[in-house]
Amino acid sequence: MDLSRVFDLRLHGMDDQALERSVRRFNREREARIAAEELLEQKGRELYKANTRLQDLLENLDEKVRQRTEELRIALAEAQRANRVKTDFLAMISHEIRTPMNAVHGVAQILKNEDLPDNQIKLVDLMLQSSTSLLAIVNDLLDLSKIDAGKMKLEIVYFSVAQLSQDIKELFSAKAKKKNLDLIIEQTVESEIVVAGDPGRLRQILINLIDNALKYTVSGSVTLGISVFDIDPDTKSFCFTVVDTGPGIPEDKLDRLFSRFDRIDIKSSHNIEGAGLGLALCKQLAELLNGKIGCDTVVGRGSSFWMTVPFKVAGNAPKKIEEPQRQTVEPKTMTRALRILVAEDNIANQVIVRVMLEKLGHLVDIAADGNEAVAAVKLLDYDVVFMDMQMPNLGGMDATEQIRALPHRNNNVPIYALTANAMDSDRVRCLDAGMTGFLSKPVSRLDLIATLNELDIG
Ligand SMILES: Nc1ncnc2c1ncn2[C@@H]1O[C@H](COP(=O)(O)OP(=O)(O)OP(=O)(O)O)[C@@H](O)[C@H]1O
Numbered sequence: 001m002d003l004s005r006v007f008d009l010r011l012h013g014m015d016d017q018a019l020e021r022s023v024r025r026f027n028r029e030r031e032a033r034i035a036a037e038e039l040l041e042q043k044g045r046e047l048y049k050a051n052t053r054l055q056d057l058l059e060n061l062d063e064k065v066r067q068r069t070e071e072l073r074i075a076l077a078e079a080q081r082a083n084r085v086k087t088d089f090l091a092m093i094s095h096e097i098r099t100p101m102n103a104v105h106g107v108a109q110i111l112k113n114e115d116l117p118d119n120q121i122k123l124v125d126l127m128l129q130s131s132t133s134l135l136a137i138v139n140d141l142l143d144l145s146k147i148d149a150g151k152m153k154l155e156i157v158y159f160s161v162a163q164l165s166q167d168i169k170e171l172f173s174a175k176a177k178k179k180n181l182d183l184i185i186e187q188t189v190e191s192e193i194v195v196a197g198d199p200g201r202l203r204q205i206l207i208n209l210i211d212n213a214l215k216y217t218v219s220g221s222v223t224l225g226i227s228v229f230d231i232d233p234d235t236k237s238f239c240f241t242v243v244d245t246g247p248g249i250p251e252d253k254l255d256r257l258f259s260r261f262d263r264i265d266i267k268s269s270h271n272i273e274g275a276g277l278g279l280a281l282c283k284q285l286a287e288l289l290n291g292k293i294g295c296d297t298v299v300g301r302g303s304s305f306w307m308t309v310p311f312k313v314a315g316n317a318p319k320k321i322e323e324p325q326r327q328t329v330e331p332k333t334m335t336r337a338l339r340i341l342v343a344e345d346n347i348a349n350q351v352i353v354r355v356m357l358e359k360l361g362h363l364v365d366i367a368a369d370g371n372e373a374v375a376a377v378k379l380l381d382y383d384v385v386f387m388d389m390q391m392p393n394l395g396g397m398d399a400t401e402q403i404r405a406l407p408h409r410n411n412n413v414p415i416y417a418l419t420a421n422a423m424d425s426d427r428v429r430c431l432d433a434g435m436t437g438f439l440s441k442p443v444s445r446l447d448l449i450a451t452l453n454e455l456d457i458g
């Protein structure tokens, strides 16, 4: 405390003791103020440093974010590339397996119709069953990889849902009977209702669901239910349910039910064949159809798989109703053997189609490409030509156009395309190119019989 302040206090008549107390208090306050100022200064310095650091960080942050974004972009591109490679590989390998597998399947079909000793019948049945399930897996894989690659396209045609459900029932009736299960259809859909949609994909989903229901149910029934609700004047929502009295699925397994390669490890599915692809495919196909799919299930009582799909009603549009699937057909009695040309480059397929046709009593010539097919038609009067679409040198489509353009009486020979995918839009192109019809590969004996019956010759 300075002297002038002491005198001041004396003037105000303060005694010595009070003066001393006052001086001590002032001194304490001054020390406290100095300490506070030092603290403030120190904090100020720290704040300044922190601020500088923050500014540095801020300046770097932009750069860091840019760097990190670039790293993530590269990692994403790499992951996408790896995924594409995986998808392509899967598609390629499935395709490569399918061709020879079709041949094995075809040979088994031929043998099945031979007069075989009992012990060989069992072996051929086993071969037929195994090739059927392997083909189903390969086809599922091909479909899944097509969906992954965004290449799965819907084929929109007009069709009757009621008709489709009847076709499916027929398809499974033998299987249900064999397992002693009741296969029931409960539907409120009028058969006149014609909708625009992809019947092939819808059929594929329902077939998978019913196949599972029949596969996993030991006794009781499998019911396909179909109901319809109006969404707006043009659109109806179809609700499909496949209800079984099977083992049901534990609740904690439900979340991975629709994942790929996921088989639920329950006692009842222990010895049952399957790759765990069916439901994954169903889900993706349902989404492709703008639909939803799910499952309600109680262990020990059964499962109810449901799917809702919207379809535009056909209204007054021209109704091109999908042909019902061919069922059991018997060969018509022909008065003479037909002379048939098979244009096909794959040797295994050549053998299979030839043997199937020869077994039906017909005469078969083989052309290994389109050029040979055109030359053969010029040379001989064939009753019918079966034409593979993809052949070296000259494909089936071009060969057909050349045959139709021949200044020759054989230019109107019936030509049936053999196409790998019956739902492909190149079926339409087949007809545009002048073909009479098409058969989907792998060609079955029944398809050949039905086609020859259609021809009305012989
Ligand atoms: N109706 C059902 N009742 C009981 N379990 C079922 C039923 N449907 C499916 N599951 C269970 O869900 C699993 C997955 O079914 P999903 O159809 O995907 O494969 P999968 O039938 O095993 O083989 P895939 O269909 O490829 O031949 C099955 O392995 C089975 O355990």
Ligand SMILES: [Mg+2]
Binding pocket: 208, 211, 212, 274, 277, 278, 279
């Ligand atoms: Mg299945």
